[in-house]
Amino acid sequence: MLQHEPTPDDILEAYERIKNQIHRTPLLTSESLNKMFGCELYFKCENFQKVGAFKFRGTSNAVLSLDRSELEKGVITHSSGNHAAALSLAARMKNIPAYIVMPNTAPEIKKRAVAGYGAKITFSEPTVKSREEAAQKIVAETGATFIHPYDNYSIIAGQATCAKEIFEEVSDLDYLISPVGGAGLVSGTCLSAYHFSNHTKVIGAEPKGADDAFRSLRDKTIYPSINPKTICDGLLTQLCDKTHLILTRYLHEIITVDDEVTINAMKIIWERMKIIVEPSSAITLGVVMNNPDKFRNKKIGLILSGGNVDLDKLPWIK
Amino acid sequence: MLQHEPTPDDILEAYERIKNQIHRTPLLTSESLNKMFGCELYFKCENFQKVGAFKFRGTSNAVLSLDRSELEKGVITHSSGNHAAALSLAARMKNIPAYIVMPNTAPEIKKRAVAGYGAKITFSEPTVKSREEAAQKIVAETGATFIHPYDNYSIIAGQATCAKEIFEEVSDLDYLISPVGGAGLVSGTCLSAYHFSNHTKVIGAEPKGADDAFRSLRDKTIYPSINPKTICDGLLTQLCDKTHLILTRYLHEIITVDDEVTINAMKIIWERMKIIVEPSSAITLGVVMNNPDKFRNKKIGLILSGGNVDLDKLPWIK
Structure with a gap:
């Protein structure tokens, strides 16, 4: 496992x-969205990644390291x-055990998804203390390696491969917008940029109602x-030392977005591009929609981080 | 405009x-769907075509002819x-007028879409007589060429280019499944195959509740x-002489599908492939779901004909 900020060679x-x-x-590009927003947009479709999210890049790199x-x-x-689904799949592809501690309150659909990848699930109470104790107990019993979703340089190096692929196709973007949660993806994106x-x-891109990273950097x-x-249920987590330091060094800025704008952006992407993205992805287009002057005539990459949405509950249907 | 069944050269x-x-x-392919249905599926994504449907192929060919x-x-x-949106866009790209007769009962969203492509809309009563009279009146006044959505060999030749592209990528499909409405797409598909x-x-693939083509061929x-x-709101129309003859000559068979299966297929495509398809497209996967023995271990192409869905009214949300 990597013990330092990923270098170009590490990535x-x-x-x-x-x-x-x-x-x-x-x-992907969309003529109608380019016209609508007066700029040149490049959408990196990690909603099409295995398990439906960029997370599989990081967990693959961690397991294979x-x-x-x-x-x-x-x-x-x-x-x-x-992250749980992505780690489970990466483990299964290497034919090794994956232990996942989940709150017993997790939705059935998520329990089934992780179980479907062959992971061994342990249920905890929905508190930090309970889940950490459950995880420590399993580590003590099995010697398994704990893989944090972002407080891990191998994970960050894996997520950095997403922006690396983008730059291979378009090398002269003015901006590259990534969602911010615990900041594994945006940290890797900063390093590759x-x-x-x-x-x-x-x-x-951070939700206004979860702007801890914005305040933390400020x-x-x-x-x-x-x-x-x-x-944006993928963006609820907070920074760690590793990601805080990388963002402090390399990030241009954080822009916060109201959920109302994000929902609107999500519906526009579904309608115009015919692809399914989750709110945590659509927020990147929300940044553009909120700041037309800043982005006019610019070349902008947007990372659509995932497409795992509960299709029975769409945010624009009351 | 083409006056005979399209030859290979015409296509x-x-x-x-x-x-x-x-x-x-x-x-596109999907490992999880291949595993789920025990066959090799190739999805031709006309939902990503301009105007969100294969129709733009046919109207482009007609206008450019x-x-x-x-x-x-x-x-x-x-x-x-x-078809109206597709004809309007093809006309606009050639900078010529497009006249569209629409029933005054058409949904606002469709009126706006066609108007957005710069077409001149005339509203009729929602009867065949009223719309045909309105169209004839415009033809008499303007001399515009009437472009039927499928009773037109240039349209059929245009739709045939879809399967042509498929065969360029996968030449050894056992089956190629296309939705059947008025049968412009499936006729062109038959010719290319x-x-x-x-x-x-x-x-x-035809809906059980609209199986006129199945009975017509029988x-x-x-x-x-x-x-x-x-x-399946794209599959309500009936065959014409041209498409009836082509299907009689070249179509292997029609398989009908219950809407319940189609809705299920649609949700599976959205969930697993993260792309938006309309019911008239998802019905092709419904054919496979209904006939597992027939399709087991086969290589199957499915034409996802379009992705224009009212996102405020999804069929699985009551």
Whole structure:
């Protein structure tokens, strides 16, 4: 597992390691959206990635970075979302055990998804204390390696391969917009932009109702994410030391977006591009919609981070 | 305008004519769907075509086949759906007038879409008589060329380019499944399969509640489509002489599908593939779901004909 901020070589090595098991996702354009917003938009479709989210890049790199004795003991994480599914699949593809600690309150659909990838699920109470105790107990019993969703440089190097692919296709973006949660994706994006582009500025897109990263960078501290209120269920987590430092060094700025704008952006993407993205992805277009002057006539990449949506509950249907 | 059943050369010429203004749509695969249904599926994504449907292929070919004096007078059709939008866009790209007769009962969203492409809309009563009279009046006044949505060999040759693209990528499909409405798309598909594949059998997918084509082929006549009851709003029309004859000659069979299965297929495509398709497209997967033995271990192409869905009213949300 990587112990330092990923270098260009670390990112390139991560890409070589994972490229045969990830999808190289398409970079889509839409004439009608370009016309609508007066700029040139490039959508990186990680909603088409395996497990429906960019997370599979990071977990693939983490699992494939383990040595033989680590592999035998398997991997563990606590999560109920895309990270758990992504780690489970990466473990199954390497034929090693994955232990997932999930709150017993997690939606049935997420339990089934993770179980479907063959992971061993342990249910905890829905508190940080309970899930951490459950995870520690499993680590003690099995020796499995704990894989944090973003507080892990191998994960960050894996997520960086997404922007690397973008720059291979379009090298002269003015801006590249990535969602900000715990900031594994946007940290990797910043590193790839710094190392592999000429002058592309990375912007983080964060929900107004969960703007801990915005405040954390402004005040040079790490605020916890307390009672975040947003429809962007992938962006509820807070920064860690690693991501805080990378964003402080390399991120151009964070722009916050109201959920109302994000929902509108999501519906526009569904209607015009005929692709399914989750709110945590659509927020990147929300940044553009909120700042037409800033982005007019610019070349802008947007990372559509995932497409896992409960199709029975769409935010624009009351 | 073509006056005979399209030959291989007619289809190739149509493709040359339109290829720079249509999208070459992707042929997608999904490991999880292949596993789920025990066969190899290739999805031709005409939902990503301009105006969100295959219709733009046919209308592009029709408009670009007009001579100079015809072009000057413009084109006309009566339709409230994808054909109207597709004809309007093809006309606008050639900078000629498009006259669209729409029932005054058409949904606001469809009126806006067609108006957005710059067409001149005339509203009629929602009866065949009223719309045909309105169209004839405009033809008499303007000399515009009437472009029927499928009773037109240039349209059929344009739709045939879709399967042509499929065979360029996968030449050894066992089956190619296309939705059946008025049968412009499936007729073109049959012709391309006959001329450009070795042995691919074309299957038409038709809603059980609108099975006039199934009965028409069985009984060697053309039944009108009377009170069709189906969620597949693109498949309500009936065969014409041209399409009836082509299907009689070249179609392997028609398989009918209950709306319940189609809705299920649609949701599976949205969930697993993260793309938006309309019911009239998803019915092709419904054919596979209903006949697992027939399709097991086969290589099957499915034409996802369009992605124009009212996102405020999804069929699985009551």
